[in-house]
Amino acid sequence: MFIIKKNMVTFILLFMMFYLGNRISVFTNKMNSFLKNKPVSDSFLSFKTYQDLSKELNTENKKEFDGLLILRRRFVYYNLIIVLLLILIFTLAPNNFIFKPIFK
DSSP states (O other): OOOBOHHHHHHHHHHHHHHHHHHHHHHHHHHHHHHHHSOOTTTTTTTOOHHHHHHHSOHHHHHHHHHHHHHHHHHHHHHHHHHHHHHHHHHHGGGSTTTTTTBO
């Protein structure tokens, strides 16, 4: 059986957290650059609601904008769930009888 050391597991976990955080920031930057190229005025910077912001865009851009927001929401939620599950698994792993033979 393949033996994993605790330091290796924490390193992999930290690397995955930083990688997912980096992907979220890259996706957010892409969405912000998309908004800057479209005629949105300053409504994205002011704290308007999502409905007010989407009304200012024309129909083609509105569909694209809706899709981007839905994708971003899903992306962030899925990554958050994955990171939380990994943290939960690896914090409980040394105390769990299933994972005891894996850790040394």
